[in-house]
Amino acid sequence: MARRTGFYLDKRNAKFLGVCAGIADYTGIDVLWIRVAMVSGTLLGAGFLVLLYLVIGFMAEAKPAELYAGEVNPEDRAFWQKTRVAPGRSIREVRSSFRDIDRRLRDIEASVTSKNNRLAQEIDELRHS
Incomplete structure (x- = not known):
């Protein structure tokens, strides 16, 4: 059984590997802001972000299908995001x-x-x- 409090790649909302979408799902921050931070950090010379992105993208597990079913209820999603963060x-x-x-x-x-x-x-x- 999948843990709701774990970090997973979000392949359904992914642009490339699903790392930014996974971080957004884990923290509750809008995925747009995660992507903007990633791109601006990379452009400002933090090249290690690209390497870190790739490592996470290939090492982390994809979000299990049974966890996508829980996204219909926004209250449940907000609860689990708060639980993961604090x-x-x-x-x-x-x-x-x-x-x-x-x-x-x-x-x-x-x-x-x-x-x-x-x-x-x-x-x-x-x-x-």
């Missing part, structure tokens, strides 16, 4: 969401099970009317 922050956000849900459930439970519940009083009033 996994600790993503875990804290998920824990915070669960704590908030748990707090709200406790409030609902307290409201429903309390003897002074306004709804219960209204129901009792309707029964006795």
Whole structure:
């Protein structure tokens, strides 16, 4: 099974080997800006970028087909990009969401099970009317 948090070449959005598209998919930065940075870095004399691009292009794995299916939901894609970039922050956000849900459930439970519940009083009033 493919790891959603790994780096893969994005062959579907590739211009040459899919390295820039893969970096864009991994980081969440628009692929146009990755390509502009690559071209401008190469033109400014950083020739090692071309070598690095080729090495990555031939060493990295292509993105598995089952991961392309998950791209239909933009929320899932954004979640996995955030997870790749800052996994600790993503875990804290998920824990915070669960704590908030748990707090709200406790409030609902307290409201429903309390003897002074306004709804219960209204129901009792309707029964006795």
